[in-house]
Amino acid sequence: MRLETIITLANSNVAGMFYAMEHSLRSMGCRLPLQVIPYDDQLFDLPDNAFWLEDDEVFCFLKEYNAHRMMRKYVCLMRQNYCFVDTDVVFLKDPSEALLGHDGFVANCTHWNNPNHTLTRESEVYFRSKSTTYPKFLFNAGQFACDRPIYHDFNEFKASCLSLPDTTLSFPFHDQPGLNYLVSRSEVPFTNLTLPPHNIESSWAGDYIELGVPPSIGSANAPYLLHWAGLDIDGRKPIDQLFLQHMPEIQRRAFLESQTSAPTSFVRRLKNFSNAVIADFKSNFWS
Numbered sequence: 001m002r003l004e005t006i007i008t009l010a011n012s013n014v015a016g017m018f019y020a021m022e023h024s025l026r027s028m029g030c031r032l033p034l035q036v037i038p039y040d041d042q043l044f045d046l047p048d049n050a051f052w053l054e055d056d057e058v059f060c061f062l063k064e065y066n067a068h069r070m071m072r073k074y075v076c077l078m079r080q081n082y083c084f085v086d087t088d089v090v091f092l093k094d095p096s097e098a099l100l101g102h103d104g105f106v107a108n109c110t111h112w113n114n115p116n117h118t119l120t121r122e123s124e125v126y127f128r129s130k131s132t133t134y135p136k137f138l139f140n141a142g143q144f145a146c147d148r149p150i151y152h153d154f155n156e157f158k159a160s161c162l163s164l165p166d167t168t169l170s171f172p173f174h175d176q177p178g179l180n181y182l183v184s185r186s187e188v189p190f191t192n193l194t195l196p197p198h199n200i201e202s203s204w205a206g207d208y209i210e211l212g213v214p215p216s217i218g219s220a221n222a223p224y225l226l227h228w229a230g231l232d233i234d235g236r237k238p239i240d241q242l243f244l245q246h247m248p249e250i251q252r253r254a255f256l257e258s259q260t261s262a263p264t265s266f267v268r269r270l271k272n273f274s275n276a277v278i279a280d281f282k283s284n285f286w287s
Helices: 012-027 056-064 069-078 121-130 154-162 176-186 238-244 249-261 265-285
Strands: 005-010 034-038 050-052 082-085 089-091 105-107 143-146 190-192 225-227
Touching: 005 012, 005 069, 012 034, 012 089, 012 238, 012 249, 034 069, 056 069, 056 154, 069 082, 069 154, 069 176, 121 176, 154 176, 225 238, 238 249
Parallel strands: 005 034, 005 082, 034 050, 105 190
Antiparallel strands: 082 143, 089 225, 105 143
């Protein structure tokens, strides 16, 4: 895979994390253009070689179904030679070098050992029908790469969404089940770098909390990025410093203050769990 661009999703509320992610990318020597999918209308100033990525056709389609705005990252599925990352990511290596030699759709996470939040009831039926070892096809929707368009035009993409709309369009909490289904349904060749024969170490920052030290960045099997994915970056964990070091001191203090005043990840998870229980109850008893 020869990357042509890095893609992310952001608005002004996550500008601080965006700048840290961008700084880590550039500090690793990657000079590829950075395309930013707008989460909503709250835009902010982008650095050099970064551009807003609009797709009115996809955005209007998602709006028609009142889809979660995180699903805007579906625009990636009709593009090629990109690496997508959420803003709560720091790069440990140049992704354009790390992904050389890999093709198709490339994941870099360990959701195969924890499939929570990757499935809905209906998409789990689909994945179970595909393989008894279906978790090996699941991935975190906050980091992935692909060398080809998974869907070659909007109509093909739309038809795939409508084949399982409760997962791809109506799921109220985030984009992860929908993206997992859309990628799998396309039958694009799938590789997860944390599985054999590659065996790269985990890219989830949560796996390094007990270690107290960051992974060995220089080793061959170290991940090319770290993703906080559901973890607060509050400076209390040694691993957080790997992210915070990419912020200027004044910005870092402001960011940490905003983190302590925001709801904790536990509260957010509890709220999402409660919403999921309510949605499941409605689907079973109110329909």
